[in-house]
Amino acid sequence: MPQYNLFVLPGDGIGPEVMAEIEKIAAWLSREGIVHFEIEKGLVGGAAYDAHGTAISDADMGRANAADAVLLAAVGGPKWNGVPYEVRPEAGLLRLRKDMNLFANLRPAICYPALADASSLKRELVDGLDLMIVRELTGGVYFGEPKQIIDLGNGQKRGIDTQVYDTYEIERIGRIAFELARQRRNKVTSSEKRNVMKSGVLWHEVITSLHAREYPDVELEHQLADALGMQLVRRPKQFDVIVTDNLFGDMLSDVAAMLTGSLGMLPSASLGEKSAASETRKALYEPVHGSAPDIAGKGIANPIAMIGSFSMALRYSFNLGELADRIEKAISDVLEKGLRTADISGGATTILSTSQMGDAILAELQVVA
Numbered sequence: 001m002p003q004y005n006l007f008v009l010p011g012d013g014i015g016p017e018v019m020a021e022i023e024k025i026a027a028w029l030s031r032e033g034i035v036h037f038e039i040e041k042g043l044v045g046g047a048a049y050d051a052h053g054t055a056i057s058d059a060d061m062g063r064a065n066a067a068d069a070v071l072l073a074a075v076g077g078p079k080w081n082g083v084p085y086e087v088r089p090e091a092g093l094l095r096l097r098k099d100m101n102l103f104a105n106l107r108p109a110i111c112y113p114a115l116a117d118a119s120s121l122k123r124e125l126v127d128g129l130d131l132m133i134v135r136e137l138t139g140g141v142y143f144g145e146p147k148q149i150i151d152l153g154n155g156q157k158r159g160i161d162t163q164v165y166d167t168y169e170i171e172r173i174g175r176i177a178f179e180l181a182r183q184r185r186n187k188v189t190s191s192e193k194r195n196v197m198k199s200g201v202l203w204h205e206v207i208t209s210l211h212a213r214e215y216p217d218v219e220l221e222h223q224l225a226d227a228l229g230m231q232l233v234r235r236p237k238q239f240d241v242i243v244t245d246n247l248f249g250d251m252l253s254d255v256a257a258m259l260t261g262s263l264g265m266l267p268s269a270s271l272g273e274k275s276a277a278s279e280t281r282k283a284l285y286e287p288v289h290g291s292a293p294d295i296a297g298k299g300i301a302n303p304i305a306m307i308g309s310f311s312m313a314l315r316y317s318f319n320l321g322e323l324a325d326r327i328e329k330a331i332s333d334v335l336e337k338g339l340r341t342a343d344i345s346g347g348a349t350t351i352l353s354t355s356q357m358g359d360a361i362l363a364e365l366q367v368v369a
């Protein structure tokens with residue numbers, strides 16, 4: 001049976017509650033002889049601050065870098081509102097992304113038919129939606145220099161951010177998108193604002209040339225980011241893989257998220273470079289949602305985003321795509337049966353706890369052989 005190291009960071013709030021469901025599934029996979037995960041646990045966010053006075057310790061950062069994949073639940077909460085800025089819970093996430101050089105953020109937006117009525121759009125527009133936003137995560141206007149506020153001395157100030165992309169940054173995120181498309185419906189939509197931005201002109205040029213050189217078998221289209229925003233809410237099912245920069249990706253992935261209903265349903269992956277020694281990439285998998293302090297400790301959080309993140313790890317870090325398909329089918333079947341946690345209840349009469357939902361998915365997984 002294959003064996004991998006999984007570094008697990010439950011974090012704060014509902015984090016440990018939803019992560020517990022992953023440990024159940026991992027234990028079952030091992031018992032069944034399918035795959036064994038050697039799970040090591042660390043601290044991140046407020047939990048790490050309480051233990052070490054920092055948002056993630058150097059030792060845990062080292063473990064994250066050495067693991068085959070990192071699984072994180074969520075960080076933050078009102079308890080840590082007053083801690084110094086450099087050690088606030090989110091600083092743990094930022095350090096993980098930076099030190100692991102995670103330049104690609106993958107956010108699937110999947111609308112399970114059973115939940116289509118929870119979307120803000122009409123059922124027929126979102127029923128069966130399955131798209132993937134690939135956002136560049138370490139470059140662009142969030143990091144470009146100069147980045148400052150200058151005092152102009154006449155009662156005026158000037159705020160400056162710099163949008164900057166080099167060829168290699170666009171090529172490496174482009175490759176992720178084209179390779180993902182080959183495993184999906186073979187279509188990439190690249191998005192920028194080349195009509196008003198030089199970085200957009202370069203983005204368009206680099207993606208077009210990468211496509212012609214290395215991925216002519218994949219369908220490529222370009223859409224300006226504002227038009228794409230409109231199309232996302234007009235006819236979202238036209239998209240397969242969308243690749244875009246850090247700023248546009250930040251906004252468009254949140255728009256896409258809302259097409260699917262609840263925050264408790266949304267997984268994500270952040271990927272880095274392939275290591276020289278192997279074909280595997282540094283990778284961090286985490287739900288999109290936060291630590292939900294309003295429901296923490298009640299055992300009612302939805303574990304599906306966390307389980308979906310684990311499923312992405314199986315697919316993208318461990319080459320276990322078929323197993324990931326099984327987990328996603330188990331989630332879909334559980335929803336079809338009308339089983340719901342409180343956040344997606346939609347009037348359902350029986351509401352499951354976090355652990356009951358985990359058990360229901362595990363039970364379904366044993367059926368979906």
Ligand code: NAD
Nearest residue numbers: 074075076077263264289290291292293294295301302343
């Ligand atoms: P949130 O995602 O934690 O919660 C927003 C709303 O969605 C809440 O009502 C919450 O109860 C609900 N919700 C979220 N996940 C759920 C789940 N799995 N099941 C059921 N309901 C769920 O966002 P927030 O309230 O803005 O932030 C709370 C804390 O989380 C803050 O400290 C924030 O900084 C932090 N945060 C962390 C991350 C992260 O770890 N990646 C992301 C966003 C926010």
